[in-house]
Amino acid sequence: MNWRRLGVSVGFLVLTNAVVLAGVAYNRSGEPDVEITLTEREVPVSLGTGGPNDEDTGLALHLRWQSPNMRWHSFQHESGPAWFDQAKLEAVGYDCSLPLSDLDAALYYNRQLPREVYVVLEYEGQAWADWLKAWGEDLLSASAKVAAGQLSQQNVDKHREGYERVSITAARLVAIDVGKDAVQLRQQYPEPHRFIITRAQVRLAFKEGKTESGEDYPPHLRGSVTHVLTEEIHVPYEWHSVLTRFTEGRSSYKNFQNSFAWQGDPKEPRYEITLRYGKRHEPWITAVRLLPAAS
Amino acid sequence: MDESIAQTSTKRAESREARDRTVAQHRVDRIHAFQAELAQLQGEGLLALSVEQHQRLTDHHTQLMRTFEEQFDVDTTAGQKQLSLGLRIVSFLGALAFAASVLFFFYRIWGLISTPVQLVILIGAPLVAVVGMEWTKRQEQSPYFTSLIGLVAFAACVINLNLFGSIFNITPSHNAFLVWGAFALLLAYSYDLKLLLVAGMICVLTYLSATMGTWRGLYWLSFGERPENFIPAGFMLFFIPAVIPHQHYRDFPRYYRLFGMLTVLLAVLILSHWGEGSYLRIAAHHIETGYQLLGFVLAGLSMWIGIRWGWPALTHLGSTFFVIDLYTKFYDWWWEWMPKYLFFLTLGLMAILLMVIFKRLRAQLTKDALA
Numbered sequence: 001m002n003w004r005r006l007g008v009s010v011g012f013l014v015l016t017n018a019v020v021l022a023g024v025a026y027n028r029s030g031e032p033d034v035e036i037t038l039t040e041r042e043v044p045v046s047l048g049t050g051g052p053n054d055e056d057t058g059l060a061l062h063l064r065w066q067s068p069n070m071r072w073h074s075f076q077h078e079s080g081p082a083w084f085d086q087a088k089l090e091a092v093g094y095d096c097s098l099p100l101s102d103l104d105a106a107l108y109y110n111r112q113l114p115r116e117v118y119v120v121l122e123y124e125g126q127a128w129a130d131w132l133k134a135w136g137e138d139l140l141s142a143s144a145k146v147a148a149g150q151l152s153q154q155n156v157d158k159h160r161e162g163y164e165r166v167s168i169t170a171a172r173l174v175a176i177d178v179g180k181d182a183v184q185l186r187q188q189y190p191e192p193h194r195f196i197i198t199r200a201q202v203r204l205a206f207k208e209g210k211t212e213s214g215e216d217y218p219p220h221l222r223g224s225v226t227h228v229l230t231e232e233i234h235v236p237y238e239w240h241s242v243l244t245r246f247t248e249g250r251s252s253y254k255n256f257q258n259s260f261a262w263q264g265d266p267k268e269p270r271y272e273i274t275l276r277y278g279k280r281h282e283p284w285i286t287a288v289r290l291l292p293a294a295s
Numbered sequence: 296m297d298e299s300i301a302q303t304s305t306k307r308a309e310s311r312e313a314r315d316r317t318v319a320q321h322r323v324d325r326i327h328a329f330q331a332e333l334a335q336l337q338g339e340g341l342l343a344l345s346v347e348q349h350q351r352l353t354d355h356h357t358q359l360m361r362t363f364e365e366q367f368d369v370d371t372t373a374g375q376k377q378l379s380l381g382l383r384i385v386s387f388l389g390a391l392a393f394a395a396s397v398l399f400f401f402y403r404i405w406g407l408i409s410t411p412v413q414l415v416i417l418i419g420a421p422l423v424a425v426v427g428m429e430w431t432k433r434q435e436q437s438p439y440f441t442s443l444i445g446l447v448a449f450a451a452c453v454i455n456l457n458l459f460g461s462i463f464n465i466t467p468s469h470n471a472f473l474v475w476g477a478f479a480l481l482l483a484y485s486y487d488l489k490l491l492l493v494a495g496m497i498c499v500l501t502y503l504s505a506t507m508g509t510w511r512g513l514y515w516l517s518f519g520e521r522p523e524n525f526i527p528a529g530f531m532l533f534f535i536p537a538v539i540p541h542q543h544y545r546d547f548p549r550y551y552r553l554f555g556m557l558t559v560l561l562a563v564l565i566l567s568h569w570g571e572g573s574y575l576r577i578a579a580h581h582i583e584t585g586y587q588l589l590g591f592v593l594a595g596l597s598m599w600i601g602i603r604w605g606w607p608a609l610t611h612l613g614s615t616f617f618v619i620d621l622y623t624k625f626y627d628w629w630w631e632w633m634p635k636y637l638f639f640l641t642l643g644l645m646a647i648l649l650m651v652i653f654k655r656l657r658a659q660l661t662k663d664a665l666a
Contacts, residue, residue, distance in 0.1 A: 002432075005429065005486075009425045013478070014422075024465070025657070047406075055403040056405060056508060057404065057405045057407055058402065113517040114514040229466045229467060234463070237410060244406075251357070282463065284463070
């Protein structure tokens with residue numbers, strides 16, 4: 001045996017694992033940045049941790065959240081929240097110096113790539129109330145369109161059904177702000193039981209054109225949070241016996257929508273999960289409790 | 296007695312000279328070429344060795360090849376060489392199958408074991424594979440089984456970090472590619488394995504390109520959307536053999552040069568058709584024109600460097616990209632409006648023109664060599 005050669009390879013592997021585990025220990029040390037209790041609405045469970053097909057026996061929670069102005073019925077769909085304007089885009093590092101009236105503006109801004117930032121997710125706060133209220137207003141507006149003959153009653157019925165469903169099953173976490181500095185965001189949103197601050201990916205979009213009613217609107221820039229970087233949360237073995245039955249044998253890999261069929265079937269959430277986010281803004285599960293609807 | 300000591304000393308000297316299997320294999324190839332040329336010269340009556348000289352030469356070569364065969368398991372016949380190629384292919388496919396098996400096995404048992412057991416398995420798998428490599432290396436002189444286990448060790452290391460990320464919900468980072476690349480290169484250099492060298496280069500290339508993207512503030516996974524990220528990384532790989540000497544790894548520089556230049560030429564080719572993918576803030580068609588010109592220059596330069604320094608693979612790469620650049624340009628210009636028979640006829644004529652040019656260049660090189 002060439003012990004030196006073997007020692008170098010083994011040492012490399014041991015050191016790598018030690019560094020990763022030290023990072024995990026650092027994340028979980030001291031006071032957590034966030035300690036929050038969410039329900040099945042916000043963290044539905046499914047089989048699979050990104051592995052292949054149905055052979056994956058792991059369990060994972062999927063962090064679900066809403067973006068203001070993004071509602072599931074397409075006719076009210078907008079590009080991103082009003083708060084994510086040009087000033088906010090510049091604050092997270094986008095170069096928006098090219099005037100929007102420039103002939104190359106659309107080309108230039110549509111070529112911008114995603115950036116990594118910190119996002120603030122508010123749980124069951126004003127943003128959620130506004131989001132739900134906007135759904136209701138959409139419903140009223142849809143009803144008015146039926147009266148004007150612009151929309152069929154069938155569409156409105158579908159919309160009403162959707163509204164009733166989301167009131168019971170939709171995630172109440174809403175993205176309310178983004179920034180490059182997590183410490184600054186925490187000072188701005190100090191409640192650790194209400195605001196999650198974690199890493200996310202954002203995009204920029206150049207918007208111009210006509211509204212649904214045919215009115216021109218001036219070109220403007222709008223950002224959107226495309227996804228949270230740790231949306232999938234590993235379920236440790238000790239919680240498997242409690243949570244496995246809620247997967248109903250569905251794998252997130254095979255059919256993402258299928259895994260959350262529970263959300264399409266208006267039922268009260270069946271469990272709640274306590275999550276902590278540490279110094280590196282990475283989550284882990286600390287408690288699982290069953291709710292009355294589970295029985 | 297004296298003869299025996301002399302033989303032993305010759306053996307030692309030969310061993311020192313043939314420090315690795317690659318050197319020994321090159322020597323064997325040279326002996327075969329020499330023997331063929333000698334037979335040709337003798338047949339033409341230009342050279343005549345006495346029976347004694349011929350016997351000494353044959354004995355020396357036989358002894359030399361036997362030593363190399365014993366020490367390094369080199370291929371001493373054409374049949375052995377063909378089988379070795381087959382072994383390399385089977386070894387690669389076997390390694391892929393084992394790596395897939397390890398991955399599926401992890402997912403299969405994932406939900407059935409506690410976190411500490413998961414960690415022990417994840418940390419232990421690459422360690423066991425590395426020990427297996429070392430043991431196999433002791434058992435065989437050819438690298439086939441060592442290469443197979445090496446790829447499994449690399450796959451186990453990738454799975455190790457990947458699933459650590461999953462278990463502890465770690466934010467995905469491009470730094471993982473640096474670790475995987477470093478590990479693959481460590482194994483490649485420790486055991487002289489080219490397959491792991493390529494795996495290491497891919498990981499390092501990914502890391503460097505993603506790092507370039509993050510310097511511009513981009514999310515690292517978007518690095519592929521800006522092919523320019525690959526150009527400096529490709530050049531870095533290309534110049535590694537010029538900066539770091541590789542006396543003990545004679546084949547490695549060829550891989551660095553080839554892989555580095557391939558990366559650069561591919562990135563330039565993509566940008567020559569997709570100006571929107573550039574960092575440059577000018578009109579896309581100007582960017583495409585610029586990269587088209589750069590593509591021709593770099594392809595020509597690769598050919599020239601390959602000829603100048605005797606690196607045939609680089610010459611082939613350059614000429615291939617030169618033709619691809621040319622043909623894709625023809626497609627842009629003429630495909631839409633030209634009748635298809637005329638389009639392909641033009642391509643054929645262009646191929647003849649290129650053949651004439653290359654032939655003239657070749658004749659010129661032959662003339663220079665003879666002079």
